[in-house]
Structure formats: C-alpha cells, structure tokens
Amino acid sequence: RKEVEQDPGPFNVPEGATVAFNCTYSNSASQSFFWYRQDCRKEPKLLMSVYSSGNEDGRFTAQLNRASQYISLLIRDSKLSDSATYLCVATPNFGNEKLTFGTGTRLTIIP
C-alpha cells in the first residue's frame, strides 16, 4: 500500500463549481501535512499547510481527519487558473525533514 494515496483523476469541473478531493495516508504517526500545486511542466509549489483544526485561504479549504487518516482540499468558485495537479504531502514525524508525496490529482477547469 502506498504511504500517501490520491485519486489521479482527471477531474473535469466547470468554471465556478466547487470541487473537493481527498488523500489518504497510511502512517498514523504522520504529523505534518501539505497540499502542493504543480502546473504542467513546472515545479511543485506549496499551496497550503493542513492544520489539525483545518484552515482556509480564500477559496481554498484544507481539512485533516486523523481518525480516518485522510486530508481533503476544497476549492470553491473554481477558476480556469486552478487547472493543475494537486499533490498531497505527509511527513512521518516532527523533526524529520523527509516529505512523502502522493502521485497527484489532476484538475481541469472547463470554461
């Protein structure tokens, strides 16, 4: 079983819609979680960190469910510029710098 699993998609969503995707992690000791965004032929960039209490940044909301070992990303009022691959990331424990990346979920926003 992969340490971090994501539905690869693609998710094809009309502009203005709300889209959500989940990511599951297998290591219950994982402490830190992130969502990265990767545009086509570009490097990954941090979208947001995921805190235990959940966090929101504009149209983006990230949630952590420790009991079920998944994190989620919700995008409201989707824009064409949201088209990208979204990578879920977990770190095994505090002090360990190694990140484990999911394989990514591809999102395409349709005009």
Next chain:
Amino acid sequence: DVKVTQSSRYLVKRTGEKVFLECVQDMDHENMFWYRQDPGLGLRLIYFSYDVKMKEKGDIPEGYSVSREKKERFSLILESASTNQTSMYLCASSRTPPAEQYFGPGTRLTVT
C-alpha cells in the same frame, strides 16, 4: 524570494556516461533534496541532506550518489547512466524544522 536553480533544464546523455546534476539554493536552507518524477509514480525521493557533508538515502537511491560540500549546493551523480534513469529530476530545499520545500525548475534527463 527563495530561489533554487538547477544546472540544466534539458540533458541528453548516453548509456554508461557519468552524469552530474547541480542544484544551488540562495536562502541558507539546511536541508536539500533530490527527487525524480515519473508519470504515474509521482515524486520519489532519491537522497537528501540535512547539513554539509551529510546525506541520507531516500526511497530509491540505487544507481545514484550525492555530494554536499557547501551548504548552498547539492549535486546528484549518476555513476553510469542507464535508460531507466530517463526522468525529470527535481531539487528542493527547506529550513529546519519541517517546513515548505522550495523546488527548482527541474532537469529533464534523457539517457539513450
């Protein structure tokens, strides 16, 4: 603004050649990483370093070695390139404690 640079965007090498990929970061980050990214497999960690002259194996270190002689520079070495090492190679850096990793633009390596 953090900047991570990689020596080449595209590289074509022959089987058996020794290949050097260089990565430089300008933010005095302690940690540096080398990944490869392949379709359907995502980002896989090859090696990382948390200090000068220190290195740790990642998930797929076979066929690779690394060097970190200076804090800002982390090199990935393919001792004898093989066709299955054709991939996109991404370098990243981060501070301690665990924090955002900043990635370079990547090197697309083709081994023929």
